[in-house]
Amino acid sequence: MPADVMIETVALKKHFPVRKGILQREAKAVRALDGISLTIRRGEVLGLVGESGSGKSTLGKTLMMQEPPTSGQIVFGDTEISRFSERLLKPFRRRMQMIFQDPFSSLNPRMSVGDSLTMPLRFQAPDMSASARLDKARQVIETVGLSGDILERFPHEFSGGQRQRIGIARALITDPEFIVADEAVSALDVSVQAQVLNLLTEIRHRWQLTMLFVTHDLAVVGHIADRVAVMYLGKIVEVAPTRELFTRPRHPYTEALMSAVPTPERRAHQRIMLEGDIPSPISPPSGCAFRTRCPYAKPACADSAPPLDVRGTGHYAACHRPELELASPIAT
Numbered sequence: 001m002p003a004d005v006m007i008e009t010v011a012l013k014k015h016f017p018v019r020k021g022i023l024q025r026e027a028k029a030v031r032a033l034d035g036i037s038l039t040i041r042r043g044e045v046l047g048l049v050g051e052s053g054s055g056k057s058t059l060g061k062t063l064m065m066q067e068p069p070t071s072g073q074i075v076f077g078d079t080e081i082s083r084f085s086e087r088l089l090k091p092f093r094r095r096m097q098m099i100f101q102d103p104f105s106s107l108n109p110r111m112s113v114g115d116s117l118t119m120p121l122r123f124q125a126p127d128m129s130a131s132a133r134l135d136k137a138r139q140v141i142e143t144v145g146l147s148g149d150i151l152e153r154f155p156h157e158f159s160g161g162q163r164q165r166i167g168i169a170r171a172l173i174t175d176p177e178f179i180v181a182d183e184a185v186s187a188l189d190v191s192v193q194a195q196v197l198n199l200l201t202e203i204r205h206r207w208q209l210t211m212l213f214v215t216h217d218l219a220v221v222g223h224i225a226d227r228v229a230v231m232y233l234g235k236i237v238e239v240a241p242t243r244e245l246f247t248r249p250r251h252p253y254t255e256a257l258m259s260a261v262p263t264p265e266r267r268a269h270q271r272i273m274l275e276g277d278i279p280s281p282i283s284p285p286s287g288c289a290f291r292t293r294c295p296y297a298k299p300a301c302a303d304s305a306p307p308l309d310v311r312g313t314g315h316y317a318a319c320h321r322p323e324l325e326l327a328s329p330i331a332t
């Protein structure tokens with residue numbers, strides 16, 4: 001693999017068994033990830049968007065090897081880690097971290113901020129002295145724009161924006177190379193959201209981080225991502241450099257998602273409403289999984305799943321109708 005690749009997946013699948021009856025026999029499976037082949041280059045921020053239930057968080061967690069994949073490969077740097085035991089994964093854990101929507105989920109309410117921040121170091125760097133751990137905590141807390149004297153305080157004493165900064169500090173304390181930020185700014189007020197996005201942008205450059213930035217909000221992803229991948233029912237349906245995706249979408253699902261982003265100029269009739277809910281990932285539609293909601297679907301779309309094909313430089317889309325002229329809210 002080229003040296004500039006941080007993480008790569010090949011035909012990655014994660015299926016959750018659905019058990020039935022008193023014997024709890026495995027009847028069906030939720031196909032949360034259904035063949036994801038993706039590359040994230042060192043130093044880049046890849047945005048990951050899609051409706052609720054499309055599999056975004058499952059992809060983030062599976063890349064972190066929180067649960068083993070059902071099949072396929074995850075290559076981190078130059079090591080395939082997809083079938084590693086926890087013992088073999090240990091040296092990799094320090095190098096990959098997550099930031100969550102709700103920083104409370106990674107902060108123990110009964111622990112001081114300092115204890116919460118230094119906890120990962122006790123596991124990852126057992127030889128480090130207590131004072132060195134505290135120095136490191138002070139360094140990361142200042143990096144995220146907070147003062148070192150908050151280390152003795154408790155999570156409930158902080159506002160949502162401050163807590164998210166603490167969540168980011170906790171992710172940074174092990175000097176990771178790769179971060180999955182899962183809806184990291186989604187719960188914040190718009191003004192605080194902008195501050196935290198600016199902070200993440202500053203940090204990614206300063207710490208030369210690689211990031212998968214998961215969000216259901218296309219407007220947010222435009223501010224931070226270099227490229228964007230669009231997910232639908234466990235598959236990537238389009239991936240392109242951010243500006244290219246926004247100005248020249250090549251998949252009807254991307255067009256529909258973008259039409260739901262409010263802009264000052266948008267008139268009501270220009271909105272494409274996505275009809276109906278996302279189908280169940282237990283039994284996705286045959287052929288192109290988007291066909292039950294696609295305004296351009298033809299009978300042939302039910303026959304086979306469209307492959308992710310080249311549409312331009314670094315631009316790929318999975319649609320049987322490459323001739324479609326799709327609308328963009330910011331087309332130039």
Ligand SMILES: Nc1ncnc2c1ncn2[C@@H]1O[C@H](COP(=O)(O)OP(=O)(O)OP(=O)(O)O)[C@@H](O)[C@H]1O
Nearest residue numbers: 016030032051052053054055056057058059216281
């Ligand atoms: N542990 C699990 N067991 C069974 N099904 C699961 C599990 N985790 C996720 N799923 C299912 O996998 C699918 C994808 O879920 P996932 O949470 O990855 O979606 P998402 O894109 O992150 O959605 P959201 O925007 O709501 O966070 C959903 O149908 C979900 O119900």
Ligand code: SF4
Nearest residue numbers: 288291294301319320
């Ligand atoms: S393959 Fe057919 S159904 Fe699927 S997105 Fe393209 S036009 Fe729509």
Ligand SMILES: [Mg+2]
Nearest residue numbers: 056057058182
């Ligand atoms: Mg999610």
